Amino acid sequence: xQKVTQAQTEISVVEKEDVTLxxxxxxxxxxxxxxxxxxxxxxxxxxxxxxxxxxxxxxISGRYSWNFQKSTSSFNFTITxxxxxxxAVYFCALRSSxxxxxxxxxxxxxxxxx
Amino acid sequence: EPEVTQTPSHQVTQMGQEVILxxxxxxxxxxFYWYRQILGQKVEFLVSFYNNEISEKSExxxxxxxxxxxxxxxxTLKIRSTKLEDSAMYFCASSDRAGRHxxxxxxxxxxxxxxx
Numbered sequence: 001x002q003k004v005t006q007a008q009t010e011i012s013v014v015e016k017e018d019v020t021l022x023x024x025x026x027x028x029x030x031x032x033x034x035x036x037x038x039x040x041x042x043x044x045x046x047x048x049x050x051x052x053x054x055x056x057x058x059x060i061s062g063r064y065s066w067n068f069q070k071s072t073s074s075f076n077f078t079i080t081x082x083x084x085x086x087x088a089v090y091f092c093a094l095r096s097s098x099x100x101x102x103x104x105x106x107x108x109x110x111x112x113x114x
Numbered sequence: 115e116p117e118v119t120q121t122p123s124h125q126v127t128q129m130g131q132e133v134i135l136x137x138x139x140x141x142x143x144x145x146f147y148w149y150r151q152i153l154g155q156k157v158e159f160l161v162s163f164y165n166n167e168i169s170e171k172s173e174x175x176x177x178x179x180x181x182x183x184x185x186x187x188x189x190t191l192k193i194r195s196t197k198l199e200d201s202a203m204y205f206c207a208s209s210d211r212a213g214r215h216x217x218x219x220x221x222x223x224x225x226x227x228x229x230x
Contacts, residue, residue, distance in 0.1 A: 033217070035219075037221075042223070043203065043223055043224050043226075044221060044222065044223040044224065045157070045205060045207075045221035046221075047218055047219065047220065047221075050217070050218060091156075091157060093157075099170060100145070100147070100162035100164075100169055100170045101159040101162070101170055101172065102149075102157075102159060102219065103159070104156045104157040104158070105156065106155065106156045107156065107157075
């Protein structure tokens with residue numbers, strides 16, 4: 001079975017604080033792909049990052065960084081020095097090889113307060 | 115940056131009616147998808163479409179639903195005999211390289227369907 005768990009339903013931080021959004025996944029496949037999407041109040045889903053199961057390198061993009069740990073089946077997302085514009089719902093998603101289907105987590109609503 | 119366009123942004127219909135949700139994927143993309151998000155819940159896969167046929171569908175995508183690419187640019191989702199529980203945000207997505215290690219799905223802004 002494939003599953004994505006985002007245990008944090010909602011997080012509130014004050015601007016400039018760092019925040020980490022957790023994502024734990026389950027899959028029996030050895031090849032799979034993990035994604036993070038941002039859903040701002042306007043509603044669209046915006047691609048942030050893809051990570052392949054065979055590439056465990058962590059990645060940093062500006063204030064965003066991702067920590068992929070196969071040993072714990074986690075793909076956590078950290079925003080450094082958060083800003084009000086980061087307020088959104090963030091979804092983690094999983095796709096296994098051999099399927100086109102993305103499995104999304106339930107999302108984490110991030111509120112960054114000024 | 116090219117984008118996926120969905121129309122209408124909001125659709126209100128009476129229970130039992132048929133609706134067609136429209137999408138214009140990014141022009142050089144070959145793989146098309148519909149997902150839906152019931153208010154406050156997770157985003158759920160409905161169907162994927164490639165080479166003018168369904169490549170994969172979920173258990174949600176039963177005979178009530180159908181997809182079509184009527185011309186070279188549009189991709190539609192038809193929902194027959196709508197039910198209250200069909201009320202959701204419906205997202206169209208497209209990709210030029212599905213199933214590959216460097217894929218990326220582009221989503222539209224969604225159509226909010228309200229069934230009364």
